[in-house]
Amino acid sequence: MSKKKVAVLGASGIVGQRFCQLLSDHPFFDIPDLYSSQRSGSKKLLDILRVPDHSIADELLHMKMELLDTDRIARESYDAIFCALPSSMEENVELRLSELGNRIFTNSAMNRMRIDVPIVVPEVNPEHMEMVENRSGFIIANGNCSSIGLALPIRPLTVLNPIHVEVTTLQAVSGAGYPGVPSLDALGNVIPYIESEEEKISTEVPKMLGTLKEGRITNSALRIDATCTRVPVLEGHTESVAIRFDKNVDLEKVRNLMINFRGLPQDLKLPTAPKKPIILDSRNDRPQPALDLMNDGSGRSDGMAVTVGRLRVSEDTVRFVALSHNTIRGAAGGSILNAEILYSRGKL
C-alpha cells in the first residue's frame, strides 16, 4: 500500500511535536504538513523544538508551521489529520473538518463525549472504530492522558467483573501543555486539583470499556472515582489504583492476565505497537517516571507500554501503581496507533 498524506494541527505544541517525532520516517504516513496558530506561524520545527532525545528527520525539522486555516486544510484532501489543539478554541475545527469529509484523530476533549465519536485505546476497544470507519469523514478521539493509562491495565481484568475503581493520579507538568503550570507553582510542590480531570476519567473510561451495538456505544457500568494531582515531574503520569471486584480474586490469576494481555495492534504487528501493552514489574520500588517511562525498548514504540508495579491483592480488591507516558501513549502515540489500525484495514 502507498504511504498516506497526513497533517498535524497544533504541531508546535507539546503533543504536536510528539506527533512529529513519531511520524518521522513512518512506514505508513508521509512527512506531515504542520499547522499552528499565528504565534508559531512560519517558524521551523527545529527552532521551537522541545522534544528531548528525538530522531526527527532533517526534512521535517526544517519544515515551517503553516497558519491553521480550515478551508485550506479541507482543500488539501489529507488521508488523515492528527489534532493536538486546545479544547478551548472558538471554532470547533475538528467537527468542521470531519463534516467536510476529513478523518480526524484527535487528542482534545472538544468532541470526546459526542455520541458519534468513539474514544479509542487501540488495545482496549479497537472495535469501536467500526462505528465510524466507513464514513467519508469522522472523528476518532483519544481519551484524556490519565484515562488511557488507567483503561489499559483495567482491560485484561474486566473478565473478573470489576465493580468500582478508585484512582489517585500524580500527573506530570507537561500534561498541561506549553508553557503550562508556572514553575513557581509547580516546583517543590503538589497541587491537589486539576480542573475537569476527575470528571473526564470518571466518564471517559466507562465509554472506552463500553459495548458497541447497532452503531451505538453503551457505557460500562464500572464506577470510577478519581483524585487528580499535579506533581513536579516533567513527563509521565503515575496512578495509584484500587479495583474492587464482585468476589475475591487471586493474585496469580491477576498477574497472569496482565502479563499475557495483548491486543489488535500486537496481532497486526503495527509499527507503533509496543511488544506488550502492559509491562509488569515486580520490584518494590517501581515504576518510577525517571527510570521506566520509555519502557518497551523497540524504538518506534518506546513510551507506548504502561508499566504496572506494586501489584497486591486483598480479598476482593486489587491494588497497583501504573505509569504511562502522557504525551506518547496518552496522546500522539495512541492516535497514530489508531490510524495504523485503519491503514492496515485499507480504511484510510
Ligand SMILES: NC(=O)c1ccc[n+]([C@@H]2O[C@H](COP(=O)([O-])OP(=O)(O)OC[C@H]3O[C@@H](n4cnc5c(N)ncnc54)[C@H](OP(=O)(O)O)[C@@H]3O)[C@@H](O)[C@H]2O)c1
Ligand atoms: N500535554 C499532554 O500530556 C496531553 C495529553 C493528552 C491530551 N492532550 C491534549 O492535546 C491537546 C494539545 O495539548 P498540548 O499539551 O500539546 O498543548 P500546547 O503545548 O499548548 O499546544 C497547543 C497547540 O495548539 C496550537 N493552537 C492553539 N490555539 C490555536 C489556534 N487558535 N489556532 C491554531 N492553532 C492553535 C498551538 O499553536 P501555537 O504554538 O502557535 O500557539 C500549539 O501548536 C490539548 O487538547 C490537550 O488537552 C495533552
